[in-house]
Amino acid sequence: MARLQPVLVAGAWREAVEPAGSLQARSPVTGEAIGEPYPVSSRREVEEAVAAACAVAQRFATAEPGRIAGFLEAYASGIERRAADLVALAHLETALPVSPRLRDVELPRTTGQLRQAARAVREWSWAHPVIDTAAGLRSAYGPLGKPVVVFGPNNFPFAFNAIAGSDFASAIAARNPVIAKVHPLHPGTSRLLGTIAHEALLAAGLPGAAIQLLYHVEPDSAALLVGQAAIGGVGFTGGRAGGLVLKALADAAGVPFYAEMSSINPVFLLEGALAERGAALAQEFFASCTMGSGQFCTSPGVLVVPRSAAGERFVAEAAARFDAAPVQVLFSADGKRHLEAAVETLRAEGAELRAGAADLDRPGYWVQPKLLEVDAERFLEAPRALQAEAFGPVGLIVRVADTAQALAVAEAFEGNLTATLYRAADGGDDAAAAALMPRLRVRVGRLIVDRMPTGVAVSPAQNHGGPYPSTSHPGFTSVGMPGAIRRFAGLHSYDNVPDALLPPVLRDANPGDVWRLVDGRWTTADVGGGG
């Protein structure tokens, strides 16, 4: 076997210490091993990474913000310079389309996100400075003084990569060192990103151990990464089973744990909308549900459709599209197994397969997009089982007799990232929409009207989060600056502290067009004067 690729630990790329095993990417298209072999890190290596991160945490917490922002911007530029290599690698390892997905959407989204984080650092928007001159109190968010560990998912090799995505950018913007546990399905992409990141870090004059990268660890080492007081916080994007195991370890140690774990993203198609534009909606749903082979956290997994003539036409139309679709490729053999198991669960619970029966038996991880259907009565009898997430191009249609039944279905949903309503342009559905919205509102992070949930803009008004079990906390988003940054920050209050001993953002003199809440008013002015 070839030499194992190096890990980024304690400030440098180095050979793995006593590796616990090795891994290799596989082509989703053929199932064959590709690329170099990478180490599974030993417990000792994990210990060294944590110790190295802790050793630089204090220094990184007091780094000059301009240097942090400069690093994030230089990293974004470095990604753009190596875009062709990154896209080629990611395409090989994930089978996601080069264009538009990887080259024209996900890569620009990733660099844009790094630059938005840099801007939040330069503008101090993430710090949310508050000044109460009468009480002599001032507060702002600040670094945790401890490393943040990020676990990246399989489905976004750039935009959610543990070494380049929103969790990474957020933790760095709040001036915390990051230990990136990248996803082992795309080690080559991650390694190249890590190389670009580390070069930019050193060029910015920041401590070399502020960014570290591991490809994989054994289960008993995971406790070191999340379950000890030395860790300041954890960002996790992935499946619910793994997320809950890590969450329990973090909870027991008092470590804030931000997990995005699962979501079936219910979509309600109201009667008027179906009557008005049912065929267009069938196409819109099909496109959203099968985009990226349906491997999106916000893929529309459940559709609530009236048991009416327009509803029946919609289902027939959608089923035809699913049946006519070409087979799609998933990321891994495990992913295919999980998808098949979830479909089996749904069928065992009473859902009927309406389209997509024709699976191919060929190498690689291919599946036919599938559409299932179940009556609301049955759904309400087994709501938990029929909310099993099928991660891939699979949709479950729940047929409802009337609005009252749609409301009952809405109330049966667990916490989700999103819920969506499609309504008639003429306002004919607005009574039903008004009844549904408050019920859905408290169950999801993002409530959408007349648009599929798969687009997740990087915006300060975004919430890519939701109530448990979709994520671990209903008040935080993992996407959108500056909110995402505050997950990895402490609230720092200063009581009777003289101006010279305050951080610049809280001094009387505004450090430069920073929005601050001063005595109840948002302003960019100095305290007690002009500006």
Add this chain to the structure above:
Amino acid sequence: MARLQPVLVAGAWREAVEPAGSLQARSPVTGEAIGEPYPVSSRREVEEAVAAACAVAQRFATAEPGRIAGFLEAYASGIERRAADLVALAHLETALPVSPRLRDVELPRTTGQLRQAARAVREWSWAHPVIDTAAGLRSAYGPLGKPVVVFGPNNFPFAFNAIAGSDFASAIAARNPVIAKVHPLHPGTSRLLGTIAHEALLAAGLPGAAIQLLYHVEPDSAALLVGQAAIGGVGFTGGRAGGLVLKALADAAGVPFYAEMSSINPVFLLEGALAERGAALAQEFFASCTMGSGQFCTSPGVLVVPRSAAGERFVAEAAARFDAAPVQVLFSADGKRHLEAAVETLRAEGAELRAGAADLDRPGYWVQPKLLEVDAERFLEAPRALQAEAFGPVGLIVRVADTAQALAVAEAFEGNLTATLYRAADGGDDAAAAALMPRLRVRVGRLIVDRMPTGVAVSPAQNHGGPYPSTSHPGFTSVGMPGAIRRFAGLHSYDNVPDALLPPVLRDANPGDVWRLVDGRWTTADVGGGG
């Protein structure tokens, strides 16, 4: 035995259902039982309370904000009308002084806090509205749609009472029903507060089950209050042991749990400050450490003092004050036992008793204020044991040889609510202060200069929180509107939602001088126009 007092469950004061036992307050001064007997609620009663809260949660979440604010204001006025009765009851049950403490400080603080919560509701400041017109996204914090359970502590019968304090006001302001598990040491005070609250709630036309009150529950019922998905969030103020048991239950169910659990609030007296005003500092420390018999979360429990002539004079002066002080009364026999055990732990670990040996043997829960001392060398050998919290009028002085040793001691502290620095007015300590501040900054919620930590202003710039284990999350405060409210809120994003279907706070027309972050600028104007 007299008839058990009623509980407030399912919208009305009613007889306890199958009570699991009874409790009675005791006079801290004499140790004798006083007042009426109160029920320990059965599992069935807890189940009924949770079911009743869940049944009104949706309706309460969509209540008109003016009605919520009106209720909070009417409740504050009701407390003021019954102030004499409340103060007399609380004095009997806690032995806290009528004046200034209960009548002139804690009661006005409580009503002020309720009114600040009402103001945050009227001004929508807690909702933090964000509008991104280009992306078509808008977000604001909103209700959880589930009940919040509040556990109140023994040490503030008004200001942190589960039925009247900051957690209560915060959860109601975010439009969540509250189940108040008040502290069994002051049941009479809590019952009267509950009566005033419930009258105000009904008068405001809000659902009667939106506020419920239990005095005590058995341990196995606690899981129902914190450890099931029906609960939206929990606020807890109390001891670490109990807090961690409840936290584990909440964590396992994915319920956000905000606990304030313990803190020894280190105070660093720098050399120049001692030389300049050592005697005044001894008095200031003594007063803060013994205020309310030292039963404050922010009581200065550890002092770091140089091993210098000025330091020695300070310690002698402080010791003399502790020895000369009258005995002080604690809340309970348990509290006295815990305090004595903590002092024993500190002594067993090498701390020497410098003052307060002369305990009295008389009825009630009396103790002599105590001052202990230990060398930094010993402290650094057993930092965990020597950070045992002695909840009461007890201080531990850690003697340091130089600034380097003070820095090492600073780095040994666990997460605390506060840390304090006293420095020379002439700037002579500023190098030491500058070295200490970043080390303390990441370990506490509030960093104080030249002021004792026992004052906790209700201010938007306050952080009455801190890193674990002082609380359960480093980014939230339990005191200070509007921040405290956001603990019990979900982040609600709206994607492509037409103006008429948005909540008023996010519509184009500003609902009235609300500060909103519109396209990166804080403004009270309408979107896309004047205002």
